[in-house]
Amino acid sequence: MKLWTLTFALVLALPWNAAFATDIDEVRTLLLNGDVDRLDATMSELSKDTEASRIHLYREISDTLFRSSHPTYLATLADWLEQKPSSGTALSANAWAAINNVYLTGSPYGSGFEMPNLHEFQQRWIQSRQRAFELAEQALRTDQRNISAIDAWLFMQRFKPAKGETTHVATRLMSIAPNRQSIRNLVATNVGRAQVRGRAAIDTCHSYANLAQDYNRTLCMIEAAFEHILENDLLDQAGKELAKIDDPRLDTVRFVAENIQGGEKDATALFRLHRSTLARRVEPGEYIGTAQRVAWLTDTPDYVETAHDELSGQLDQWLRDDPLNPRYLLHKSYVLQQRSEYAAARKVWKQALVHGWPDLNLWIIGAMTEFHDENLSEGAKYIEVAAAAAGNKIELLSVHQMFDNAIKKSHSPPQDGVLCLRARIALLSKGLCDVYGQMAGSICRPDHPVFKSVTDTISLVPKNCPRLSETPVSELTFSSTLTKEVAGTLVNIAAE
Amino acid sequence: MRIYLISLFTILWTSSATAETTIDDVLAALAEQEFSLLEERFAEASGDANEKGDYRPLRQLYFAVFEKANSERFAKTKAWQSAFPQSPFAATALAKVHLKRAFLLRGAMASRYTSPEAFDGFHSELREASRYIEVARRHTPEFVPALDAAVDLAMTGHSGDPLVLVNRLIDAAPDYTSMQFAISALRTNWSGSLRDNIQLCVTMAHKVPDYDAELCLIEVAFANKAKGPLMDAAIEALANRDEPFLDYIRIKVYMTQWRYEPNALEEIQRIHRASLAWNFKPDEFMIRNGILQTTFNLPFFAAEMEEAAMQTLAKWLKVDPQNHRLANTYFRHSVRRSEMRYGEISPELMQDLTDMWPDMLVLGRFSPDVWEVGRQIMAFRRGWHDVVAQLPFVRNRVYFSNHNPSVVRSHMSDLYSVWDVATGGSGSSLTAEQLAGAREEVECPLVRASRIYEAMCKADPRAIGCNIGGWGGIFPEHARRISKNSKKCSAGKDAGIEALVYTPVDISPNIFKEGVQK
Structure with a gap:
């Protein structure tokens, strides 16, 4: 660790440790022990404290302990609300738990707050979003000055169906907590729901940024531009300003800027900036995606491996308070599999299923473990689930590719059922390419290896599965309930 | 609209x-x-x-x-x-x-x-x-x-008075078709009023067998795109009715308010498929089909329906050849399908489509959409960068749209794409000479289009096509800057807006028969 980073961390950490009566560990213990009375007393006291570091702590607790998938925490939170239904802090804590549930039920592939693209998962997501709306509203109504309630309410206002007037809440927020985090939250809300995003960012930054001691309009616009990828001219301007400022708080956005605009090709500097994005919880898929780009920009292919390791180290820390986060667990199980620790990988994989069962990638990982153990038919079962989870999207071609490789590598001869499953996936893949054609990109071109494996399989259909060649493609699609059914036989999947 | x-x-x-x-x-x-x-x-x-x-x-x-x-x-x-x-x-x-x-x-x-x-x-x-x-x-x-x-x-x-005639019709033929004529005629964006509609439903609907005031109000609410309580009540009432003839409304609700109902996908597919046979409205059908493909994730079903719809359209055009709206729908979707599947349009397909052109003009000579079809045919023949060849069609398109801002905007967007390629903003397969030619030709039309767009949007800032932000808002801004900095097109830059508006051009229906080939 570079010396200045260490110093910076110490400087930030010192006054808090000295001043705090409550800290995050204490609240964690209360949650684990289910001590609702003390939890309510502690949090109520904290919620009334307007000292800057205490506000920061309250936010941190909300973000790491309440916005969590920890079954014990969640049980305590529910218990707390049941015992003290009119407690503002109980309401806001439960609002954050509900917000996490929106994330858990959202599309497995995007940021986590997007509606799932498969019809059968949509209603469940809408219900969890509705629940989060209601709790956030109720929390704010109960205690208008509770910072955690304000944050939760603003967070939910990003979603289209809400779009209530936010100005009065923003004004109140700035009177309680006039700081960088508050403004970033406001920008996220206003940009997230705006038509003209750049205009919303400018309005918000200009209205509020100068009210904060640790912030100003320029910093605000820089962060807004790169965190929300605003219009080109704003990005250009922000990039120019960013180059003039040396502030480690801006490392994350500096990384985004480098990533978009290029420029910095000094590998060490770019690695450091990339690593700095781990300071907040990130989506593993996104982190690895940017690592791949960094590796390409700096011509250092090994960096992807390094990034996997660093992320894994970080994940264990995040999993402590968020142990059933399916994306963390998916990544962890993938890394374990890469290290040939199959038994451990399978264990983690099962935990990931609890919330992550709609994710197609998870089933591919599961299948890979089975294929490694030469359980071709068990692996095929997961492949079928993966194909169902792919839901007529072009990703189906990758499922075929992976399955095809496994069959070819297998030492034992595949059964007819396995061959027909491969044939069915291939026919559907070809059908998708017929529909989407050019729009699907290069993967559907005749000379693409992925597509070639599809046509190779199809050439075997009359021999392997004659019945399939006579069935119209639209009748070959997989049952939409298959994913849930199979997941249910493996783990207790999270209740709806 | x-x-x-x-x-x-x-x-x-x-x-x-x-x-x-x-x-x-x-x-x-x-x-x-x-x-x-x-x-x-x-x-x-x-x-x-x-x-x-x-x-x-x-x-x-x-x-x-x-x-x-x-x-x-x-x-x-x-x-x-x-x-x-x-x-x-x-x-x-x-x-x-x-x-x-x-x-x-x-x-x-x-x-x-x-x-x-x-x-x-x-x-x-x-x-x-x-x-x-x-x-x-x-x-x-x-x-x-x-x-x-x-x-x-x-x-x-x-x-x-439409209401008087409508009442006479229902008395003469008390059936569902007469109700449909009545509801259509009394739409509030034509000469009907809400009061006329309520009167129709309350005093006439019961004369039609197997029909009643509630059914009438449901249909009236949708025919007039009602909002608020009337629409809410209509949807609530619809939930308790099972008349098959309301399917055309049911599918709309299944695709919006009821889309998360467990049977939504099934119902949508059933009605969409059936509508091909008894209630096929090409534009509406194609738009819905696109939504079913993407948003509702039904690619195979949508592909099958699209194929069937194109066949029906082709069949219809045979007996309705000067119906330029049908022809336009057929043209647009043929082009789109071909581009999506093969990345290009074959000369044979374009020739088939071009053969429809003289017929389209018969009743479509005042239709901006028809002139856009002509422009696309010309662009296909002479190359998309040949702005001069396309301009006469564009002038008619814009003029007959009454300088509708979204039409001007679309024209400006076409020109801006040419500008962008010609000035090196995007890659291109053209020769340096062609690029220079395009650059030379496109600037003044772009300046002119930008000026018109600005003027139209200034007059009506809330018009569709004017209030687009985000990424979509960027190119008009660029066009405005090009216009401001243009040295070459001083006439277009400084002239009063009256001098810049487009006037129609006489274009022969046989223009594509005369040997202009790609």
Whole structure:
């Protein structure tokens, strides 16, 4: 660790440790022990404290302990609300738990707050979003000055169906907590729901940024531009300003800027900036995606491996308070599999299923473990689930590719059922390419290896599965309930 | 802002075998100009209808034969009417043809984006229709198809109080089709009022068997795109009804408010598929099909439906060849499908589409969409970068849209793409010389388009096409900057806006027959 980073961390950490009566560990213990009375007393006291570091702590607790998938925490939170239904802090804590549930039920592939693209998962997501709306509203109504309630309410206002007037809440927020985090939250809300995003960012930054001691309009616009990828001219301007400022708080956005605009090709500097994005919880898929780009920009292919390791180290820390986060667990199980620790990988994989069962990638990982153990038919079962989870999207071609490789590598001869499953996936893949054609990109071109494996399989259909060649493609699609059914036989999947 | 005519196909389409033969007979008689035979056939059909109180076959006959944009049938219908000037059957047929022509000449845009020429064409056809409706009703005032036509005409404000005519129609033919004519005519964006509609539902609906005021209010709410409590009540009422004829509404609700219901996907697919056979409205169908493919994740179903829809369209165009709206839909989707599948349009396909062009112009010469088709054909032949060759079509497109900001914007976007490539903003396969040529040609038209766009949007900032932000808002801004910095196009830059607006150009329907090849 570079010396200045260490110093910076110490400087930030010192006054808090000295001043705090409550800290995050204490609240964690209360949650684990289910001590609702003390939890309510502690949090109520904290919620009334307007000292800057205490506000920061309250936010941190909300973000790491309440916005969590920890079954014990969640049980305590529910218990707390049941015992003290009119407690503002109980309401806001439960609002954050509900917000996490929106994330858990959202599309497995995007940021986590997007509606799932498969019809059968949509209603469940809408219900969890509705629940989060209601709790956030109720929390704010109960205690208008509770910072955690304000944050939760603003967070939910990003979603289209809400779009209530936010100005009065923003004004109140700035009177309680006039700081960088508050403004970033406001920008996220206003940009997230705006038509003209750049205009919303400018309005918000200009209205509020100068009210904060640790912030100003320029910093605000820089962060807004790169965190929300605003219009080109704003990005250009922000990039120019960013180059003039040396502030480690801006490392994350500096990384985004480098990533978009290029420029910095000094590998060490770019690695450091990339690593700095781990300071907040990130989506593993996104982190690895940017690592791949960094590796390409700096011509250092090994960096992807390094990034996997660093992320894994970080994940264990995040999993402590968020142990059933399916994306963390998916990544962890993938890394374990890469290290040939199959038994451990399978264990983690099962935990990931609890919330992550709609994710197609998870089933591919599961299948890979089975294929490694030469359980071709068990692996095929997961492949079928993966194909169902792919839901007529072009990703189906990758499922075929992976399955095809496994069959070819297998030492034992595949059964007819396995061959027909491969044939069915291939026919559907070809059908998708017929529909989407050019729009699907290069993967559907005749000379693409992925597509070639599809046509190779199809050439075997009359021999392997004659019945399939006579069935119209639209009748070959997989049952939409298959994913849930199979997941249910493996783990207790999270209740709806 | 498109105005959709409520189609009356719902019932008119349900064809029985006997109706089929009558239609074939009538078509044959018309083709052979055997007008006495026509008179006989219609007298029979009309007598049957009155006797049985079932007007469906008679209406279907008029719909299938005369509500078409078909020059040949038009000429023969005129001849029939001249041969039997007192005949209510012939006069009604001719009135129906004129009504069809009127709406095609007018186009489907809101009045402020409809040109004076289109309105002139519309009204002159309506005057003809009105004349023949009068002839038809002089001796047989309650002849149902003539009343249908009178109701359609009343919608445009050309004759009488629509509510009075609507009531007469329902008294003469108390059936669902009459209700459909009534609801269509009383739409509030034509000459109806909310009060007329409520009166219709409350005082007339119960006269129709198997129909009632609630059903009427549901249909009225959707026909008028009601918002707020009326729409909420309509949807709530719909949930408790099971009349199959409401399927055309049900599918809309299943795709919006009810889309997360467990049976939504099934219902949508069932109704969408069925609508091909009894209620096919090409534009609506294609838009919905696109949504089903992407948002509802039904690629295979949508592909199958699209194929079937294109076949139906092609079949329809054969009997409705000057219907430029059908042709335009067919053109657009043929081009899109080909580009999506093969990344290009084959010269053969473009030739087939180009062959439709002279027919499209007959009733579509005031339609911005038709001129856009012409521009695309020209761009295909001469290359997309040949701005000069496309400009005459663009001038007509913009002029006949009344300088509609979204049309100007789309034109500007085309020009900006050329500019972007010509100035090196995007990659291109053109030669340096071609690029320089395009750069030279595109600047002044771009300056002019940008000036017009600015002026139109300044006059009406809330117009569709003006208030687009985000990424979509960037190119007009760039165009404005190019315009401001332009040295070459000082005329366009400084002239008053009156001097810049487009005027129409005379373009021969045979332009693509003269050897311009790619």
